[in-house]
Amino acid sequence: MAAVGSAEAAVRARGVSRPWRFLAGVFLVAALLIGLGVGPVDIGVSAIVESALSHLPFLHVHSPLSSLDEAVLWQIRAPRVVLAAIVGGMLAIAGSSYQGVFHNPLADPYLLGVAAGAGLGATLAIAYGHVGHSGQLLPLSAFVGGLAAVGATYVLGRSAGSVRVVGSFVLAGVTVTLFLTAIQTFVQQQHSNTLRDVYAWILGGFSTANWSQVEVAAPYVALSSIAILLHRRMLDVLSVGDEEATSLGVNVPRLRLVLVIAATAGTAAAVSVSGLIAFVGIIVPHTIRLLVSTSYRAVVPLSFVVGAGFLVLADVLARTIVSPAELPIGVVTAFFGAPFFAVVLRSARTMR
Amino acid sequence: MLRRSLVLVAALAALFVPLAAAKPNAASFPVTIHAANGDVVIKSRPTRIVSLSPTGTEDLFAVGAGSQVIAVDNDSNYPKNAPHTTLSGYTPNVEAIAGYNPDLVVVSNDIGGVVESLQSLHVTVLLEPAADTIAQAYDEIRQLGTATGHQAQSTKVVTGMETALTKILRSVPKSNRHLTVYDELDPTYYSATSSTFIGRIFKLFGFKNIADAADTTHSGYPQLNAEYIVTSNPAIVVLADTVCCGQSAATVAARPGWGGISAVKHKRVVAVNDDVASRWGPRIVDFARAIAAVARKQ
Numbered sequence: 001m002a003a004v005g006s007a008e009a010a011v012r013a014r015g016v017s018r019p020w021r022f023l024a025g026v027f028l029v030a031a032l033l034i035g036l037g038v039g040p041v042d043i044g045v046s047a048i049v050e051s052a053l054s055h056l057p058f059l060h061v062h063s064p065l066s067s068l069d070e071a072v073l074w075q076i077r078a079p080r081v082v083l084a085a086i087v088g089g090m091l092a093i094a095g096s097s098y099q100g101v102f103h104n105p106l107a108d109p110y111l112l113g114v115a116a117g118a119g120l121g122a123t124l125a126i127a128y129g130h131v132g133h134s135g136q137l138l139p140l141s142a143f144v145g146g147l148a149a150v151g152a153t154y155v156l157g158r159s160a161g162s163v164r165v166v167g168s169f170v171l172a173g174v175t176v177t178l179f180l181t182a183i184q185t186f187v188q189q190q191h192s193n194t195l196r197d198v199y200a201w202i203l204g205g206f207s208t209a210n211w212s213q214v215e216v217a218a219p220y221v222a223l224s225s226i227a228i229l230l231h232r233r234m235l236d237v238l239s240v241g242d243e244e245a246t247s248l249g250v251n252v253p254r255l256r257l258v259l260v261i262a263a264t265a266g267t268a269a270a271v272s273v274s275g276l277i278a279f280v281g282i283i284v285p286h287t288i289r290l291l292v293s294t295s296y297r298a299v300v301p302l303s304f305v306v307g308a309g310f311l312v313l314a315d316v317l318a319r320t321i322v323s324p325a326e327l328p329i330g331v332v333t334a335f336f337g338a339p340f341f342a343v344v345l346r347s348a349r350t351m352r
Numbered sequence: 353m354l355r356r357s358l359v360l361v362a363a364l365a366a367l368f369v370p371l372a373a374a375k376p377n378a379a380s381f382p383v384t385i386h387a388a389n390g391d392v393v394i395k396s397r398p399t400r401i402v403s404l405s406p407t408g409t410e411d412l413f414a415v416g417a418g419s420q421v422i423a424v425d426n427d428s429n430y431p432k433n434a435p436h437t438t439l440s441g442y443t444p445n446v447e448a449i450a451g452y453n454p455d456l457v458v459v460s461n462d463i464g465g466v467v468e469s470l471q472s473l474h475v476t477v478l479l480e481p482a483a484d485t486i487a488q489a490y491d492e493i494r495q496l497g498t499a500t501g502h503q504a505q506s507t508k509v510v511t512g513m514e515t516a517l518t519k520i521l522r523s524v525p526k527s528n529r530h531l532t533v534y535d536e537l538d539p540t541y542y543s544a545t546s547s548t549f550i551g552r553i554f555k556l557f558g559f560k561n562i563a564d565a566a567d568t569t570h571s572g573y574p575q576l577n578a579e580y581i582v583t584s585n586p587a588i589v590v591l592a593d594t595v596c597c598g599q600s601a602a603t604v605a606a607r608p609g610w611g612g613i614s615a616v617k618h619k620r621v622v623a624v625n626d627d628v629a630s631r632w633g634p635r636i637v638d639f640a641r642a643i644a645a646v647a648r649k650q
Contacts, residue, residue: 041579068612072579075609126596192442193427193626197596200540200575207540207578210608324580325566326541 020292024305028085031309031316035081038316040323041072048073080209083217083273084315084329085308087206088280090221090270092307094263095281096288096299097228100235101259102166108281109267112173112260113149116180118271121145122201123184127191138201139216139272145180146268152176154260166242203328204275206315213273224266225304231259235296278330279337280307280314287340290347385499389467389479397501398456398476402449404441405460408480409434410633411493412458414509417500423452430627430635446470456499483549483632486556490514493634509634516637521556524647529558531647534576534586534615535629538593541576548572549632550592553640557647562586582609588646589615590622592629599623620646 037045047064051073054063063070094109102111110116125141153169153176160168188198234255238245242252267281284307285299292298311333318329382395401421403409409428412421424434425441439448441459444466449457450473457470457477470477478499483489490510497506533554535544543563544551547570554561562584566574593599601621604610615621624642628635 039579040577041583068583068585071609071612072582076578076582079608189440189443190426192440193596195442196542197538200538200542205540207575319577319579322566322568322574324577325568325574326577328575 017292020298020302024302024309028305028309028312031312032081032085035084035312035316036073036078038320039072039077040319041069043069043073075210079211079214080206080315080319081312083209083214084206084312086214086218086221087270087274087277088284088311088314089304089308090217090225090266091277091280092284092303092310093225093228093300094267094270095307096285096296096303097231097235097259097263098281099285100238100296100299101256101263102170103239103241104166104170105286106282107170108279109263109270110177110276110281111170112153112264113176113180114146114264114267114271115276116177116184117149118142118146118268119198119202119276120149120180120184120187122275123187123194123198126194126197126201127187139213142272143268146271147264149176149180150260150264150268154257200328201275203330204277205318205326205329206274207319207326209273217269217273220269221266224262224269227262228259228266229300229304231255231262232296232300235259235300239296274329276330277311278334279340280311280333283337283340284310381501383498385478385495387478387495388481389462389477392476392478392499394456394476394499396455398454398499400452400454401456401458401500402439402452402454403428403434403458404439404444404449404466405458405480406430406441406627407482407492407631407633408458408460408478408496410631410635411480411496412500414634415493415497415500415502415506417496417502420500422454446473450475458496484547485549486517486552486636489549489632489636492632513634513637517556517640520637520640520644524557524644528647528650531559531587531620532562532584533559533588533590534562534581534584535590536593536599537573537630539597539599541578541581542573543576545572545574550629550639553636553643554590556640557643559588559647578609582613585614587614587618588620588622588643589613590624590629590643592624592626594623595626618649620649622646 037048043065050061051063051065051070053059053061065073091109095107098107098109098111099105121141121144122138125138129137129141153172156175157169157172160172188195234250237248237250238252238255246252285303288299288302288306292302314332314336315329318327318332321327381397382393385392385394399420401412401417402423403412403421404425406425406428409421409424410430412418413431413434418434422435423437423439425437425439427441428434428436439445441461442463444459444463446466446469449470454475457475459466459477459479460481462479467477467479478495480492480495483492490513493510494506497503497509535550535554537543543566545563545567546552546555546561551561551563551572562581563574563576566576566580568574589604591599591604600623601619604621605616610616622642622645624639628639
């Protein structure tokens with residue numbers, strides 16, 4: 001363990017500097033306030049502040065809003081902002097973790113088949129459960145499907161041998177994804193009346209967000225984010241290579257398993273309440289790598305904060321660009337994410 | 353479109369007068385149908401009809417051609433006694449369709465060039481696409497009646513629908529003809545504007561459709577924002593997602609923030625069968641009747 005200590009000391013110098021931490025925090029707070037203040041229904045900033053104060057005990061502030069506007073603000077808009085924040089944070093921190101665990105800059109939270117498994121689970125629930133989007137069966141089914149898919153990938157990847165562990169996990173993920181996607185397409189084709197529901201779920205979004213979804217997702221997101229945060233130094237050690245990390249006394253297979261479980265459980269919970277939202281898990285960690293530091297001590301915590309703010313802002317665009325209609329949030333994140341990712345790819349090429 | 357069909361009707365009428373005079377009760381073939389895939393000549397009374405269109409199936413049975421139908425697609429779930437098969441209207445398999453040796457195939461979508469493929473096998477195909485207007489829905493019923501030798505009954509079906517709709521509209525008092533309506537297609541708040549087929553039925557009543565303001569892209573089916581729906585305070589909520597997604601007046605009332613809207617408070621949330629609310633066949637009368645039942649409430 002002393003060896004690990006010295007490795008940690010070697011990377012400690014590259015931790016998060018204070019201005020960046022401050023900036024990321026300001027970004028998130030600003031995003032949350034914009035999210036709460038902007039929407040198709042115009043509620044003035046001062047009215048929102050007074051309404052918020054009226055909910056605090058002992059202040060005796062009277063809310064200036066009608067009961068309808070109160071409901072719009074606190075039952076429809078506020079849970080939407082909070083849910084976007086925890087999903088965005090989760091996807092970004094899970095993406096950063098996967099990228100570290102698999103030494104792969106292209107890894108995203110869906111690498112090991114979470115998306116395909118959750119997609120199949122959701123499709124089965126819509127086709128056979130007749131539940132729609134508000135029932136409890138759909139998120140549960142998506143959650144279980146996501147976990148089962150990554151479980152299958154893990155077993156398959158391990159059985160492929162230990163010579164090139166990382167590559168075999170990624171290939172196993174691709175195999176499981178293709179297989180499950182085939183089943184999903186078959187089920188959809190057999191139940192063509194479910195096409196639009198499945199399509200809407202796959203595009204993802206927060207149009208029906210409510211507090212109970214926040215309550216469902218928050219515990220998983222909290223636990224898995226904390227688990228990943230606690231291992232951020234280990235991710236730095238792992239980044240020098242599997243063999244080198246092993247020689248420094250790190251139990252690499254165990255570390256990989258713990259991080260995969262943590263990232264997967266959180267991602268599956270996020271996906272189950274929001275559908276599939278692309279690019280957050282890739283562009284946010286890479287932005288931080290490019291701007292701040294490549295050390296996971298910076299990338300992991302800042303990914304959560306910036307990812308949360310990014311998705312809240314993306315959702316603001318999703319519900320205001322064509323207001324009072326909605327855009328699927330996956331369109332917004334990918335529209336901004338894809339060009340950015342092209343830049344990341346180019347810079348990655350020149351760095352090598 | 354209308355003028356063309358009028359000319360066609362006149363032409364057809366001229367064609368039929370001498371024939372009808374000669375054989376007053378028998379249907380006459382060959383007939384030419386002006387369908388969406390052009391003028392289709394039907395040489396003799398079809399007896400092996402395959403329908404890949406759920407609405408087409410409903411139309412065929414309504415005009416009395418049910419006994420001539422030998423296979424319907426997997427989404428044709430009405431009427432119950434239709435000969436259900438695993439044929440798909442979304443991913444049509446030309447070989448499987450041809451396997452039934454049909455003398456007439458009715459489709460609502462030309463997916464994957466199915467119309468041309470079937471025609472190259474010398475199978476007669478009628479393309480009867482989703483209607484945009486009620487007049488077009490009537491036209492399709494008449495076309496299918498004429499094509500199957502049930503012209504008189506198809507005219508009777510259409511006249512019956514017109515009479516029923518007029519009666520239903522009159523049953524709603526004038527004071528309630530300007531209510532606002534929100535038509536829900538799925539629980540993520542996709543809705544239908546006044547320019548869609550189903551929206552035109554609301555328009556007949558005179559209702560104000562809250563989806564109209566949201567249709568910036570003129571798709572007819574925008575996804576509405578929850579805040580917007582709640583603050584629009586619709587007087588009528590029509591649920592077309594009851595079968596697919598288990599929605600009901602109770603689930604709407606239980607949605608956070610929805611309890612205060614007018615439709616919930618005055619019990620004007622109407623749950624309709626998804627199929628009835630999405631097809632353009634004879635059951636649009638049932639749809640209008642369900643809407644009128646809540647719209648009459650004071």
